[in-house]
Amino acid sequence: MALALSVLDLVPVSTAQTSADAVAASLALAQRADDLGYTRYWFAEHHNMPAVASTAPPVLIAAVAARTSRLRVGSGGVMLPNHAPLTVAEQFAALEAIAPGRIDLGIGRAPGSDPVITALLRSSGPTSDVDRFEQNLLDIRALAGDGATITINTADGLRDYDVRATPAAAGIPEMWLLGSSDYSAHLAAKLGLPYVFAHHFSGEGTGRALEIYRSEFRPSERLETPRTFLTVNAVVADTAEEALARALPSLQNFSRLRTGTPLRAIDTVEAAAVAEVDAASRLVIDQMLERWIVDAPEAAARRLTELAQTFDVDEVMVSPSAASRESEPRDRSPGRERTLELLAARLL
Known part of the structure; x- marks a missing residue:
């Protein structure tokens, strides 16, 4: 089967790096993905984690868009509870103006951090919350497109006020709904949005979520039929032994x-090889190895193709x-x- 490949990047930070080094490494990786023919390159939003430097996807998206010519670049995703809908719409309208036709806006419902960090992110002004998630999605879609009209209370009474995200680009970013639960599958189907289930994160419930999405899908102005792809963690090396050694630190x-x-x-590969691992951690590692693609090239390509066939998708996004x-x-x-x-040598 024809299979498109994409990349999900958390901008991992090793003990041998500064976070600035990690960002430089990810920018170089994105340029390599562009050269190799990958379809899209997404950054995930996470906060206050020493091993992750992808705290600001819009900034990283802009940097990658400026360094590439073909890749679609986007968020996987922006965690909407942390941000005001107008802020998100304006940021991605600006990105669309920078790289017309190449911007994806992936949105998630989780905060991507702990409650303390979430409170700090919200402290600068009004932001969305989980209970208003559906309405906030609709607001972003309207603000980034033709705009919205709100009613405001003035000294002279109620009046309409027009709002639109600027700069007004020739197009609008493609909005995707991301999730790791049935809720997101139901909502994406209801709103007629492209949808991605976080298979790389949970590894469970993927089939059920995609069935919900496909069976309940309602066509929208921008999407006539369901659209989705698969996400998976992958470490591929010239030998299976090297792949496992490279995967062990993560x-x-x-x-x-x-x-x-x-x-x-x-940790570096060398440090992880001699690290002491307790029984509980070993169990978690063994469970993850069942879901991750950690292998030599031919076996890895075959397993990715089989996964795509199992879930009936024609695109796989590897982390x-x-x-x-x-x-x-x-x-x-x-x-x-x-x-x-x-992977590109065997699948693209």
Whole structure:
């Protein structure tokens, strides 16, 4: 089957890097993805995590759009509870003006952090909340398009007030709804939006969510039929042994998150190889290995194709999670670049 490939980037930070190094490495990775023929490149919004530097997707999107010529660039996603809808609409209207026809606005319902950080993000002014999520989506779609008219109370009584996100680009960003629960599948179907289930994050419930989305889908002005793709964590190397060695640091870090162990930057390959791992963490790592694609090129390409067939999609978005070795440059991610190269050589 013909299979398009895309990239989800959390801008991982290793113990050998500064966060500035990690950003430089991701910008280089995006340029490589553009050269290789990948379809889109998305940044995820996370906050206050030492291993993740993707706190501001719109800024990173602008940087990548300026350095690439073909890739669609977007958010995977903007966590809407942290932001006022008008702010999101204005940021992505500006991005669409910078890179016309190449901007994706992926929106999620989770805050992407802990309650303290969420409160700090909201402290500067009115923001959306989870209860108003559906209305906020509609507001963003209107504001980024033809605009909206609101009624305001003035000294002379009620009057209409026209609002539109500016700069007004020739087009509008393509809005996607992201989620890891049935709620998002129902809502995306109701609003006629493209939808992506976070298979890379949970690995469970993907089939059910996609069935809900497809069976309940209502055509909209911008989308006539359901549209979705699959997300998966991937580490691909020239040998299966090297792939596992490159994956282990990220797997260990994910296990810390799942077991409540204090988080830190991602270890190098060498440090992870000698790290002590308790039984609870080992169980989490083994479970993740069942869902991640960690393999040599031919086997990895075959498994990705089989996953796409299982969930009836023609696009797979990989989150390249290969860690670096101590001898490698700090402002590049050779392991992640190699993952993209090996998959592209066999699937694109």
